[in-house]
Amino acid sequence: MLKKLLLTMATGTLLSSNVWADDLSGTWQQIDDKTGAAKAIIQIRQEADKSYSGTIVKVTPRPGYQARELCQNCPAPFTNQPILGMKILQGLKHVAGTGTYNHGRVIDPLAGKIYNAKIRLNSSKRRLTLRANLGVSVLGRNQTWIRID
Template sequence: MLKNLLLATLASALFSTHVFAEDITGIWQQIDDKTGAAKSIIKIDKEANNTYTGKIVKVTPRPGYTPRATCNRCPAPYTNDPILGMEILKGLKYVEGTHNYEKGRVIDPLAGKIYDAKVRLNANGKRLTLRGYIGVSALGRSQTWIRLD
């Protein structure tokens, strides 16, 4: 009886870790793919329609860099929106049985461009790789985000 209880507890713990590792909701530190410096803090939430949305909750100060306050080269509806609080990631959908999320869109508020997006979460759920691209994924750029929560 005790052995069965221990096995059930262990199985439950393993399953809950697996579920956590597949979930991208939470607070993430965005790392600049060109400089390797911390860029901003993003909060990812799961929406009622089972897609994921990411919003900038803090712009990380960097030495020698004055952060832009607004998205001044961005297309509508983002034109002149404040970068802090901006929803930069939307529409990501989980691919069942994987650590992947696809069919999203990401905006780069510094360049004013919108890209297709996909995300790969690492096995322990502590890092994700966001790939932004136009048309073909091979022609895009990747960023690493580190889980903070």
């Protein structure tokens, strides 16, 4: 009887923690894949259609880089939009039973390019790897984001 009760409690705890753990919602520190420096703080939230989007809530000043306020070389509707407050990540859908999110789009406001995006949460659920590409995943780039909330 006691074993059965403990097993039921452990299973319930495991299942409830997995539901929360695979949720991307929260605040993430974006790390530059070229320099390793912090770039921005991104707030990710789940939309009504169950997809995930991310908005820049803080731009991290970096030595040697001139901070830009507007997305100057970006395609419409991002042209001349303020970088702070910009929704840079859209459309990510969770792949059931995994820590993977596919079918998203991400814009690099400094380069003015829009990329296909997918995300994989690591086992601790405290780091994610964003894979961005222009059509072929093998030709893309990875970026690490660290959960800060």
